Amino acid sequence: MHKLLLTFITLIFLLTGCAPQEKPEERIIMWLDATANFERLGTEDGIIAMFDKCRDIGVTDLILDVKPISGHVLYPSAYAPRLKEWNDFMRDEDFDFITTAIKHAHARGMKLHIALNIFSEGHKYISSGTIYDKHPEWQSILYTPEGMMPITEYEPGYSGFTNPLLPEVQRHQLNIIRELAETYNPDGIVLDRCRYNGLNSDFSDFSRAEFEEYLVSTRGLERPVIRNWPADVFTWVRENETDTHQPGPFFREWLEWRAFVIKDFVRQARGTVKNINPEIAFTNYVGAWYPVYYELGVNWASVRYDPSEDYDWATPEYKNTGFAELFDWLMVGTYFYEVTIEELQATDETGARTEDAMGEGKEYWYSVEGSSQIAMEVIKGVIPVYGSLYVEQYQWEDDPEQFRRAVEMVRKETDGVMIFDLVHLELYGYWDYLERGIRADVK
Numbered sequence: 001m002h003k004l005l006l007t008f009i010t011l012i013f014l015l016t017g018c019a020p021q022e023k024p025e026e027r028i029i030m031w032l033d034a035t036a037n038f039e040r041l042g043t044e045d046g047i048i049a050m051f052d053k054c055r056d057i058g059v060t061d062l063i064l065d066v067k068p069i070s071g072h073v074l075y076p077s078a079y080a081p082r083l084k085e086w087n088d089f090m091r092d093e094d095f096d097f098i099t100t101a102i103k104h105a106h107a108r109g110m111k112l113h114i115a116l117n118i119f120s121e122g123h124k125y126i127s128s129g130t131i132y133d134k135h136p137e138w139q140s141i142l143y144t145p146e147g148m149m150p151i152t153e154y155e156p157g158y159s160g161f162t163n164p165l166l167p168e169v170q171r172h173q174l175n176i177i178r179e180l181a182e183t184y185n186p187d188g189i190v191l192d193r194c195r196y197n198g199l200n201s202d203f204s205d206f207s208r209a210e211f212e213e214y215l216v217s218t219r220g221l222e223r224p225v226i227r228n229w230p231a232d233v234f235t236w237v238r239e240n241e242t243d244t245h246q247p248g249p250f251f252r253e254w255l256e257w258r259a260f261v262i263k264d265f266v267r268q269a270r271g272t273v274k275n276i277n278p279e280i281a282f283t284n285y286v287g288a289w290y291p292v293y294y295e296l297g298v299n300w301a302s303v304r305y306d307p308s309e310d311y312d313w314a315t316p317e318y319k320n321t322g323f324a325e326l327f328d329w330l331m332v333g334t335y336f337y338e339v340t341i342e343e344l345q346a347t348d349e350t351g352a353r354t355e356d357a358m359g360e361g362k363e364y365w366y367s368v369e370g371s372s373q374i375a376m377e378v379i380k381g382v383i384p385v386y387g388s389l390y391v392e393q394y395q396w397e398d399d400p401e402q403f404r405r406a407v408e409m410v411r412k413e414t415d416g417v418m419i420f421d422l423v424h425l426e427l428y429g430y431w432d433y434l435e436r437g438i439r440a441d442v443k
Helices: 002-015 044-057 097-107 167-184 205-219 251-276 290-296 316-321 341-346 368-379 400-413 422-428 431-439
Strands: 027-032 061-067 111-117 120-123 141-144 147-150 159-161 188-192 234-239 242-247 281-287 329-333 385-390 416-420
Touching: 027 044, 027 385, 027 422, 044 097, 044 431, 061 097, 061 188, 097 111, 097 167, 111 167, 111 281, 167 188, 167 251, 188 251, 205 251, 251 281, 251 316, 281 290, 290 368, 329 368, 341 368, 368 385, 368 400, 385 400, 400 416, 400 431, 416 422, 416 431
Parallel strands: 027 061, 027 416, 061 111, 111 188, 188 281, 281 329, 329 385, 385 416
Antiparallel strands: 120 159, 141 147, 234 242
């Protein structure tokens, strides 16, 4: 009887195009920020000490950030300047950071992935990086309540974003990705900040012209399509001492177009990696606040998910911008202090939200549990999803037990956990809480 039932269920899955899927392997992932760990991982002894700690608590994958937000890199490159000193610590000129890290990760049974900040090419706090030193023409032009301005003149934020649409910017990033894959053959390449700066970018003349071309080619409109710039996209209005946007006639099409810009680059980046070695994992790191993440020009959902059925900001065509299928797996930042949906609804004051486009509110997905659930929902099972936690968020409240609970929650609701960052575990002594969260039975 059971065999007949199983055969029937399998047949139904096959006929409907939905074959039963096994749960992906659980990954315990540790992120190693480039500058925050510059001295800590600046020698072979330092790498050994940190990698031993990671192995001992059950980490399976390490993500080595080698291109910080300034656009510098942590290895000798033909395309980008090398970062040799940070906070008065100078690395040895002959120290082969990436090769050494790969060797010691593999010796301890861990995989080593290389991460790059893609479209950030400047550190605004110290006015350093590509858009300051070499290519100011690459920087994003922002539409602010005070008018248009280059991102280097815009005070909020610390990442100096470029315009992702510029061919020379894309070519630069692809060259670095190719260089890393060919030179080091890591277990994976990870994209970070592969997006726009925010809803306010990019409003350059080049973007305007390309957007109008998109409207002509996809909507059959006649030029001039855009008669009022940037009001045809949106206008800033002041409400209750807060600046908010009022959508224009082409607002939704603008969101759709920007998401296609990012998806097209992702497709090129994947091809670059897989043409060198198909076995190199190609992955991405995004924020889990999907209902408002459109402000960053990214649709990290599966093409099987249609956001226009749930959100009024999405066109029916927006679903085609989904890029989950282009990655081997995805990390989503569940960056919320409240672990459960229940505790979010019960609180009068939510924990700090410091990331781009996070917004405000108490919808269920503004919690670790809820954001994990919505991530799994929009990915539709096409690739593994790993919930990611910002350790420092729990230190602000001096609540390591909340951190442990968050680790257990993302392990329960997604396919594993990514921890950002090693430096916070060291500074705040959270290793034990992380290990307890990793070792807990969450089934």
